[in-house]
Amino acid sequence: MPTEQTLTGKRILLVIGGGIAAYKSLDLIRRLSERGAAVRCIMTGAAQHFITPLAVGALSADHVFTDLFDRQDEQDVGHIRLARDCDLIVVAPATADLMAKLAQGHANDLASAVLLAAKAPVLMGPAMNPQMWANPATRRNRQTLAGDGIHFVGPNSGEMAEKNEAGEGRMAEPLEIVSAIEDLVKGPSKLLAGRRIIVTSGPTHEPIDPVRYIANRSSGKQGHAIAAALARLGADVRLVSGPVTIPDPAGVSTTHVETARQMQAAVEALLPAEAAIMVAAVADWRSETETNEKMKKGAGGPPSLQMVENPDILAGIGHHAQRPTLVVGFAAETQDVLANAEKKLAKKGADFIVANDVSHDSGINPGGVMGGARNRVKIVSRDGVDEWPEMDKDAVAEKLADLVARHLNTTTV
Numbered sequence: 001m002p003t004e005q006t007l008t009g010k011r012i013l014l015v016i017g018g019g020i021a022a023y024k025s026l027d028l029i030r031r032l033s034e035r036g037a038a039v040r041c042i043m044t045g046a047a048q049h050f051i052t053p054l055a056v057g058a059l060s061a062d063h064v065f066t067d068l069f070d071r072q073d074e075q076d077v078g079h080i081r082l083a084r085d086c087d088l089i090v091v092a093p094a095t096a097d098l099m100a101k102l103a104q105g106h107a108n109d110l111a112s113a114v115l116l117a118a119k120a121p122v123l124m125g126p127a128m129n130p131q132m133w134a135n136p137a138t139r140r141n142r143q144t145l146a147g148d149g150i151h152f153v154g155p156n157s158g159e160m161a162e163k164n165e166a167g168e169g170r171m172a173e174p175l176e177i178v179s180a181i182e183d184l185v186k187g188p189s190k191l192l193a194g195r196r197i198i199v200t201s202g203p204t205h206e207p208i209d210p211v212r213y214i215a216n217r218s219s220g221k222q223g224h225a226i227a228a229a230l231a232r233l234g235a236d237v238r239l240v241s242g243p244v245t246i247p248d249p250a251g252v253s254t255t256h257v258e259t260a261r262q263m264q265a266a267v268e269a270l271l272p273a274e275a276a277i278m279v280a281a282v283a284d285w286r287s288e289t290e291t292n293e294k295m296k297k298g299a300g301g302p303p304s305l306q307m308v309e310n311p312d313i314l315a316g317i318g319h320h321a322q323r324p325t326l327v328v329g330f331a332a333e334t335q336d337v338l339a340n341a342e343k344k345l346a347k348k349g350a351d352f353i354v355a356n357d358v359s360h361d362s363g364i365n366p367g368g369v370m371g372g373a374r375n376r377v378k379i380v381s382r383d384g385v386d387e388w389p390e391m392d393k394d395a396v397a398e399k400l401a402d403l404v405a406r407h408l409n410t411t412t413v
């Protein structure tokens with residue numbers, strides 16, 4: 001059967017970094033060409049240790065660019081034109097080094113200079129040793145790049161090309177990269193255009209005195225990823241975020257709050273809305289009193305805190321006179337995850353409860369669900385339970401945004 005020409009007329013600039021997975025880029029070039037794309041390639045110096053410009057040029061049927069200071073190339077095309085004359089830039093394999101360079105704005109070779117000068121969307125397919133991928137520096141760079149609007153495909157988990165190495169870090173397969181490219185080239189479907197959606201994210205901090213507070217381990221990663229995914233579908237996203245250390249998501253209007261009561265007030269001020277996705281880990285209790293002075297260590301021993309219940313923001317929205325059409329709550333549980341989520345569904349007036357097991361032995365690595373990069377959720381609704389496999393929090397966000405879009409587009413006209 002002939003391959004569907006999904007990329008006819010599209011100009012793709014492929015940046016090949018120096019990793020073992022560079023051999024898969026040869027197949028990627030072939031797959032893209034088969035679909036009608038014109039592929040032009042840049043190879044880093046390191047990439048040329050793994051595959052040759054000759055093979056890349058033969059497959060792409062074009063000149064291969066390797067050197068920022070090549071007089072002929074600079075005269076003929078120029079690195080700025082290379083960056084501009086394309087519809088999409090794909091970096092595959094994206095090495096830890098290339099990610100770090102772009103995250104920091106370096107431009108000391110052709111690949112990094114072109115990436116920095118790019119106007120077209122950039123898709124990265126990271127590939128590296130699992131330890132390199134899990135390294136906090138790489139995690140930070142990934143986060144920075146995602147915040148800057150860089151798209152990612154993979155990495156996948158499994159056997160690495162190196163002997164006896166396995167884990168997360170394998171480059172996505174060429175056909176997965178092709179499918180991510182097709183999605184990007186098509187442009188995001190604006191299924192939620194103009195719909196106002198409130199998202200809460202992060203923990204709350206409940207003060208005890210001017211320097212102490214009660215908090216929890218929520219990082220805001222899942223809530224922020226959901227806000228960003230909904231925005232990509234065109235929604236008018238209003239994010240109410242507790243104190244987090246991650247950047248505000250692109251294309252989203254963010255209100256920063258600290259306590260549960262502030263979060264409740266901010267959420268209610270944003271009504272009416274068509275959906276509310278309550279991801280924040282809101283503190284159930286706060287100290288009844290907050291002293292103006294720092295509590296002192298003294299002869300009387302430690303103070304005993306009288307706790308009072310915080311407002312239940314999810315139930316408040318679920319039963320509100322201006323209840324959004326769709327109300328989704330998150331249930332972070334350590335035991336009886338499903339039974340608790342089912343109870344919560346009815347009690348809170350929610351349409352869906354996204355249940356996740358945040359116990360230390362949830363099996364989600366690295367770092368568990370709270371604070372970690374991955375999640376495994378069960379979607380509980382009156383129609384039953386849908387179990388999603390463990391995936392990146394960004395992938396959970398994409399799937400959830402699709403679910404929201406499907407629900408809103410069938411319940412409202």
Ligand SMILES: Cc1cc2nc3c(=O)[nH]c(=O)nc-3n(C[C@H](O)[C@H](O)[C@H](O)COP(=O)(O)O)c2cc1C
Pocket residue numbers: 016017018019020021044045046047093094095096097098127128129132
């Ligand atoms: C055998 C070998 C395999 C490597 N594989 C990878 C890899 O898969 N991913 C990665 O980020 N770096 C890998 N490196 C390290 C990079 O090649 C090195 O950081 C290089 O500076 C990257 O340059 P570039 O980002 O300009 O391509 C590997 C190095 C060697 C020697």
